[in-house]
Amino acid sequence: MLDLLAGFVGELRAAGLPVSLTENIDAMDAVRFVPLDDRTVFRAAMAATLVKRPEHRPAFDAVFDAYFAVAPFAGGDELDVDLGALLDDALRSGDAEAISRVARLAVARLAGMEEGRGVRGSAYVFKTMRMLDVDGALARLLAGAEWLERDDLTGAGLRLRAEIEAEVRRRLVAERGPQAVARSVRRPLPEDVDFLHASREDLTALQRSLRPLARRMASRLARRRRVGRQGRLDFRRTLRRSLSTGGVPADPRFRRPHPHKPEIVVLADVSGSVATFARFTLQLVHALAGEFSAVRTFVFIDGIDEVTRLFAGTDDLAAALTRVHEEADVVAADGHSDYGRALGTFWARWGREITPRTSVIVLGDARNNYHAAHADVLADLRRRCRRLWWLNPEPRSYWDTGDSIVSEYAVHCDGVFECRNLRQLEAFVSQIG
């Protein structure tokens, strides 16, 4: 058991989870008190000792499922059962037993898993889902369903998929061992997902971690504005207080300093190559809008347009972003990024509105398609604003290669930051408040 646990913890660490020595020991202690055969409790005990961030839970579960898989379904196929009818019943009732029975039978009958074939589990899951025609069955049942039934059915569908995945995984584990299976399902943690190479699943995970991140950052920024709250001693109030203690200043009072919120202008390249990055960064900045005295957003490709109004008065940032793409006038010539031209247009039309209170953030890879840089515009801009930062979603080693001209702009900036994932984005935002 302890060996298995050591392998498990090793794999968690390999997946990026920060498991400390203390936590490892706690997990080993916990094993003495919880029944191994009760998977729910055992999983909860391992999670309680080893994972301390909800965003890391999916990664934990994937490894747990590989290491502590129960044996796969051993019974033969019950050839006489009608899988289709069973499927409908399971989806309709949402009953856990029924769902897992369908999953086991379906994998046995339809997945076509053979020993020694080094295929990733997802192919078998896909095949089973398609042969069983889960989507078709769901569509049929959903047709006549009302609101609540729809959510019941969709939920049952998701649980069925999870059960099929689990059964496929059990079989793979039985054949190839936990480590190989855990590795094959390893994914980057949400905070490490590279904006430029995110898969659809990654994007969903990213999106989910954005809200809690924004909340955390907002309170961090607010808190920081308040530090030094116990500012200088307020002599008069302290004296007044001391009257009740016979003139002894037992209860010192302090002045509150005046907090100030920065004013932010964001210029975002939204061309295809960096659109995901722009999307997440804009969402984060707008989710934090309350922490700034004003946020104005401009998007560009070779033309540039202000889209602040699309974010005003809505909480649905995703919808606002969709509108940005539909409504913003960002193409002036050929629809390939032209930083020089976009910056020039910005400066000509809105430059006068930049003040010494404005902090400007440019988002983009500075891949200029060999157009003219017009870096002098940035120099003018820098002279008028409070701070000028540039966030680049490309790895530092790619900067200034090919048509990237980061350095030409960097000389005019207060800082250029590599910003490939949420972790780096968070680090940047926490220092601008």
Add this chain to the structure above:
Amino acid sequence: MADRFESIGSVRDGLAGVDYLADEAIAGVVFLADRLDKPVLVEGPAGTGKTELAKAVARWSGSRLIRLQCYEGLDESKALYEWNYRKQLLRIQAGEGAGTSWSDLEDDIFTEEFLLSRPLLEAIRADEPVVLLIDEVDRVEVETEALLLEVLSDWQVSVPEMGTVSARRVPLVFLTSNGTRDLSEALKRRCLYLYLDYPSVEREREIILARVPELPGHLAAEVARIVRSLRLLDLRKAPSVSETLDWARTLVVLGVETLDASVTESTLHVLLKHRADIAAAARTLRTAG
């Protein structure tokens, strides 16, 4: 140290007995906290029963509940102890009048009588079994968090004027957090971690039945499903368990017998707090028939 809890099942049943519906995972972590003598850090969305868990454990196990409510600016003097300055000053003034020597006075004013014991010290000094609830710990500053960590690690406090006080018995500790900021890695390492998400439809139905027994059973199931579906909408603030219970109570007061779309729509404001959310939910109700 004697264990408080017999088994995971007994924790779950015990909590159910005081109307707190825990699932296997929750009961397992509470059980483990007792066996490993470790604090539990409970995080999760608002109103999912974090605070109530600690209270329920205290209620069921017959322990004394000591609560440290955290807020920004909470410091040692409010968390641990402080000297009662006013009383000390009065004593000094009285003593000076009577000609008492300073050293006698000093011995006198740093005694039990002048000590204001705050929740942490209170928990350490208690003779009886204690459940210590450190509520909303994410609100304190980093320095106070360090103080908490120290106490939770050593279970002793030194009062320079009086000496060191050690716990006779390590309390069962629950820290709750709404995750408005990251707690230090050190504090997290010290704790078991429990993430309390919204309950499953089935468990929420049981919670409703336990807390609002006047509501007919079939309505409880319906309420749980509707709340589940509302949480699936992309709302500013999803309904919490407390709001589910408020809604259930509202339905009882209104004497509702069948929950149709129009009853639901006219009482949505009990569940949802933002106008935009109410509008979005109403739209769904109307189109979904």
